[in-house]
Amino acid sequence: MKNTTKSILSLTLLAGLLGVTACGESSSSTKASSTSNPASASTSASGDAVEVTFWHTMGHTNQTLVDAEIQQFQKLYPNITIKSSSVAGKYDDLQSSILNAIPAGTTPTMAFCYPDNVAQYLDKDAVVKLDSLISDPEIGFTVADGSHQDAEGNVLSGKDDYVSTFWNEGTDYVNEGTYSVPFAKSTEALFYNKTVFDANGWSVPTTWDELWDLCRTIRALDPTPDGDGKYATYPLGYDSDANLYITLSQQKGIPYTSKTGDHYLFNNDQAKAMVTDLKSKYDEGLFITAGSSANSSYTSTKFTAGEIYMSIGSTGGTTYNQTDNFTVGVAVPPSEDLNAPAVISQGPSICFFSSATKAQLRAAWLFYRFISTTEASNYYGISTGYQPVRTSSFESATYQKFINATGSSRTVFNDVASVTSTMNQSYFNSPVFVGSANARVEVGKAVASVLLGSKTVDKAFTDAMANCLLVK
Amino acid sequence: MKNLKTLMLLGLAAFTLVGCGNVTSSASSDASSASTSTDTSSSVTPSSASTIDYVSQVHLAMEYSGKAFLTDGIGQVTLTQKVDGDTAHFKQISGSTLTIKGRYNCIDTPESTGMVEPWGHGASLYNGSLLESAKTIVLSTDSHASKAPAVDSTGSRYLVYVWVSTEENAPIADLKLVNLALCQEGWSKAKGATGSDYGSTFILAGAQAQAEKLHVWSDDKDPDFNYDAPTTTTMKAIVDGVDSEGNAYDWVGSKATFTGIVCATGPDQGAAYVNKDFTWTDASGANVTQRYGLYIFTSYVVYAPLKTIGNEVQITGLVAEYEGIKQIVAVSYNEYYPQDDDMKVLSTGNTLAPLTGTAAELAQDKNINVVVTSPKLDCTYGYATLNAATSNAYSFTLYCVDEAGTKLNIYIVDTLAINYVADYSYTDSAGKVTVYKAGTRVAGDAGVAYFKDAASIILTGGLVTYTTTAGVKTYQVKLCNRSNLAVTL
Numbered sequence: 036m037k038n039t040t041k042s043i044l045s046l047t048l049l050a051g052l053l054g055v056t057a058c059g060e061s062s063s064s065t066k067a068s069s070t071s072n073p074a075s076a077s078t079s080a081s082g083d084a085v086e087v088t089f090w091h092t093m094g095h096t097n098q099t100l101v102d103a104e105i106q107q108f109q110k111l112y113p114n115i116t117i118k119s120s121s122v123a124g125k126y127d128d129l130q131s132s133i134l135n136a137i138p139a140g141t142t143p144t145m146a147f148c149y150p151d152n153v154a155q156y157l158d159k160d161a162v163v164k165l166d167s168l169i170s171d172p173e174i175g176f177t178v179a180d181g182s183h184q185d186a187e188g189n190v191l192s193g194k195d196d197y198v199s200t201f202w203n204e205g206t207d208y209v210n211e212g213t214y215s216v217p218f219a220k221s222t223e224a225l226f227y228n229k230t231v232f233d234a235n236g237w238s239v240p241t242t243w244d245e246l247w248d249l250c251r252t253i254r255a256l257d258p259t260p261d262g263d264g265k266y267a268t269y270p271l272g273y274d275s276d277a278n279l280y281i282t283l284s285q286q287k288g289i290p291y292t293s294k295t296g297d298h299y300l301f302n303n304d305q306a307k308a309m310v311t312d313l314k315s316k317y318d319e320g321l322f323i324t325a326g327s328s329a330n331s332s333y334t335s336t337k338f339t340a341g342e343i344y345m346s347i348g349s350t351g352g353t354t355y356n357q358t359d360n361f362t363v364g365v366a367v368p369p370s371e372d373l374n375a376p377a378v379i380s381q382g383p384s385i386c387f388f389s390s391a392t393k394a395q396l397r398a399a400w401l402f403y404r405f406i407s408t409t410e411a412s413n414y415y416g417i418s419t420g421y422q423p424v425r426t427s428s429f430e431s432a433t434y435q436k437f438i439n440a441t442g443s444s445r446t447v448f449n450d451v452a453s454v455t456s457t458m459n460q461s462y463f464n465s466p467v468f469v470g471s472a473n474a475r476v477e478v479g480k481a482v483a484s485v486l487l488g489s490k491t492v493d494k495a496f497t498d499a500m501a502n503c504l505l506v507k
Numbered sequence: 508m509k510n511l512k513t514l515m516l517l518g519l520a521a522f523t524l525v526g527c528g529n530v531t532s533s534a535s536s537d538a539s540s541a542s543t544s545t546d547t548s549s550s551v552t553p554s555s556a557s558t559i560d561y562v563s564q565v566h567l568a569m570e571y572s573g574k575a576f577l578t579d580g581i582g583q584v585t586l587t588q589k590v591d592g593d594t595a596h597f598k599q600i601s602g603s604t605l606t607i608k609g610r611y612n613c614i615d616t617p618e619s620t621g622m623v624e625p626w627g628h629g630a631s632l633y634n635g636s637l638l639e640s641a642k643t644i645v646l647s648t649d650s651h652a653s654k655a656p657a658v659d660s661t662g663s664r665y666l667v668y669v670w671v672s673t674e675e676n677a678p679i680a681d682l683k684l685v686n687l688a689l690c691q692e693g694w695s696k697a698k699g700a701t702g703s704d705y706g707s708t709f710i711l712a713g714a715q716a717q718a719e720k721l722h723v724w725s726d727d728k729d730p731d732f733n734y735d736a737p738t739t740t741t742m743k744a745i746v747d748g749v750d751s752e753g754n755a756y757d758w759v760g761s762k763a764t765f766t767g768i769v770c771a772t773g774p775d776q777g778a779a780y781v782n783k784d785f786t787w788t789d790a791s792g793a794n795v796t797q798r799y800g801l802y803i804f805t806s807y808v809v810y811a812p813l814k815t816i817g818n819e820v821q822i823t824g825l826v827a828e829y830e831g832i833k834q835i836v837a838v839s840y841n842e843y844y845p846q847d848d849d850m851k852v853l854s855t856g857n858t859l860a861p862l863t864g865t866a867a868e869l870a871q872d873k874n875i876n877v878v879v880t881s882p883k884l885d886c887t888y889g890y891a892t893l894n895a896a897t898s899n900a901y902s903f904t905l906y907c908v909d910e911a912g913t914k915l916n917i918y919i920v921d922t923l924a925i926n927y928v929a930d931y932s933y934t935d936s937a938g939k940v941t942v943y944k945a946g947t948r949v950a951g952d953a954g955v956a957y958f959k960d961a962a963s964i965i966l967t968g969g970l971v972t973y974t975t976t977a978g979v980k981t982y983q984v985k986l987c988n989r990s991n992l993a994v995t996l
Contacts, residue, residue, distance in 0.1 A: 128699065340900035
């Protein structure tokens with residue numbers, strides 16, 4: 036980042052701080068409700084210290100990165116204290132912790148979230164609508180946070196600088212408005228054994244048809260299963276049964292869930308035919324999933340062991356797809372229709388809780404802006420393997436240098452960044468509602484049980500529906 | 508440390524008390540409160556009357572007698588090694604004698620071995636105190652694992668619930684869940700708990716520990732963790748255990764900055780052996796030159812400075828100890844956002860050839876973490892251990908001797924795929940003959956036989972030691988890269 040940009044950003048955010056300190060309310064003042072306008076609410080004048088609690092799932096390494104940002108932020112805003120805490124190791128656990136905290140009134144000011152989580156919080160009137168903060172004249176987005184030019188030369192900033200699917204995820208709830216904002220994103224990539232591909236002259240498949248054809252070619256090289264019907268090698272491993280189901284449904288246009296109405300739409304003939312087809316391919320020995328493999332293990336372990344030639348898994352798990360046993364190639368996952376690609380969007384967003392005071396919310400928003408500028412998004416993305424969330428980040432010289440790295444500094448992470456940087460127009464978000472997380476779990480279980488033969492397709496779908504309807 | 512040990516003992520006593528069934532109320536004075544309230548200097552919050560003992564509320568629902576964990580998902584075991592706060596190794600009391608590397612379900616304690624993190628040491632001590640006093644240890648798998656016991660993301664460790672009692676062959680009602688105790692006591696946050704058998708209890712226990720600011724939830728610093736800035740020193744000082752004045756100093760747990768040359772990469776992804784020659788004058792006035800080495804463990808992150816052999820690097824990291832061997836962890840490097848403590852490449856193209864010699868010359872403590880090329884070795888026996896997530900990825904421990912008959916063993920990790928150099932015919936114990944084609948992966952008992960049948964084996968890797976369960980100290984060359992192994996049939 037150029038110094039001038041840094042200065043502008045600092046001054047802009049400092050102005051925001053003044054808004055906090057000048058308009059900050061005491062901690063005993065009325066809490067903001069989810070429908071209030073936290074940024075513009077009249078508050079008492081004070082320079083009181085403001086404490087923001089930030090719950091997340093970051094491990095030690097990633098937390099260290101954010102801690103460094105917190106130190107910088109607190110130099111700019113000495114009256115704001117950010118208390119960052121990795122409350123749980125996984126998003127589901129973090130949601131459980133927050134759902135427990137809501138009735139107790141002990142929710143944090145801000146937290147990592149997936150949209151499924153926010154739908155639950157929103158149902159309990161626990162999250163803050165962010166639109167007034169986003170457009171607040173004092174602390175709303177500025178051009179200095181990040182901007183890029185569109186094809187016509189127009190400067191796009193604020194929410195328009197975000198990758199649209201990443202931003203829209205936070206606006207697609209049952210309630211109208213913005214309730215979460217993107218922080219870092221991941222998706223799925225196709226990791227393949229480039230050494231074997233090159234030796235055999237195989238092309239990396241771009242469509243599912245090409246993929247299954249290649250799987251059959253590979254299977255023909257090792258056609259004999261053992262006594263248990265298992266093969267020593269598999270052409271394809273798909274790490275997440277749920278992602279396989281949801282992505283295929285999206286690409287094929289098969290109803291899965293709906294934000295409104297009956298919500299659970301997956302128990303239909305098209306979906307059953309799709310899973311029946313997957314079962315047929317599984318029985319051919321063309322692929323396995325984590326749910327259908329022994330010990331429920333990630334297929335990346337088999338991939339690096341050379342027992343799987345292609346592995347479709349989260350870019351968040353890139354570390355587990357590295358090996359010195361062969362050269363690892365990275366590609367965009369296959370599409371049903373190359374003209375309508377659809378890849379799943381994952382990774383944490385951030386939401387804000389209505390138990391916080393208005394001063395806390397304003398301070399938390401300033402902190403979010405600080406850790407999501409063009410350069411900050413690059414900093415976290417390049418350092419962790421996540422994708423930045425802003426278009427300006429992808430277009431920046433820093434990120435371009437990262438994805439084009441050569442020599443000893445290039446790793447599989449650079450390959451992943453290079454591939455995913457081409458996918459920004461391909462992401463989709465599944466509908467979110469109370470219970471959407473459960474739908475995801477249940478379809479994943481249904482796929483695994485059908486592949487393993489423990490349930491018929493009909494039984495698997497009937498059970499999945501029943502389980503979804505049991506839990507709100 | 509003294510306070511921490513006291514805390515551990517009190518915690519154990521309280522835990523045992525609960526195990527005897529003396530605490531039945533869900534909202535009474537309990538293990539958690541007893542274990543923390545007396546430690547006035549620690550960061551834990553004194554207990555309150557509202558503290559809930561979740562450990563006493565959770566019971567194993569299935570009988571374990573006559574069952575084996577690896578086949579039935581539940582079974583009694585004995586402890587073979589406590590590793591850290593959430594990992595331990597066990598053996599079944601019946602059935603397969605394979606070591607079960609158990610990674611505790613639903614929790615994730617701070618690290619204390621490969622990586623060192625605040626509160627990791629205390630978590631490890633607490634886990635150890637519960638395991639080592641137990642007379643009954645039962646492992647179970649989550650009921651959601653519909654097939655064989657589930658493994659973790661590395662594929663090498665089983666996800667386990669660990670149940671203990673200080674009574675022998677304890678009834679299931681008396682068994683206490685160690686995983687939950689660690690969470691309740693604030694030694695771990697819940698991880699992967701939601702949707703598991705006891706998930707909601709883990710979340711509640713964790714929330715209580717958070718509210719009471721126990722250990723990992725504390726606002727205070729861990730008194731057993733070194734927060735000091737790194738000290739600039741040498742590999743020699745770290746390995747010899749001396750400070751800048753030459754006085755004895757245990758570097759484990761301290762941050763250090765030192766230099767060395769990358770002499771081998773692997774076998775863990777991103778890791779490297781860094782060596783350096785030091786020369787000094789001994790008491791007799793003679794010049795002595797000795798090579799020193801350290802293993803740099805990067806938590807599987809690949810950093811450019813460690814990728815190229817011959818790079819002279821400056822490294823800042825935390826001195827840790829894993830299986831009795833010093834290593835450096837918590838290193839960093841970011842080409843795009845450099846920090847003061849990041850690795851730095853000082854020069855490139857340096858030559859520091861692997862140490863060579865007879866087994867007797869190499870198999871010495873002074874050569875630990877030094878990259879060596881073995882003499883011709885003859886494998887006399889060995890064993891293979893399967894990575895449970897795979898069908899063919901084995902680690903090999905090969906017991907070898909050199910031409911003089913001196914022992915020097917070989918260890919090959921399961922992430923390195925070793926291929927047969929020529930077609931190999933193997934006859935198993937039932938007399939079945941299988942021919943393995945050249946280029947296919949060496950695996951299992953056939954692989955052990957292959958190494959035994961080899962005329963000689965030469966490899967380059969880091970010298971390490973390993974103490975067997977019988978207490979015998981052995982020296983091993985740990986293969987770093989698959990290309991550094993030469994098998995002659």
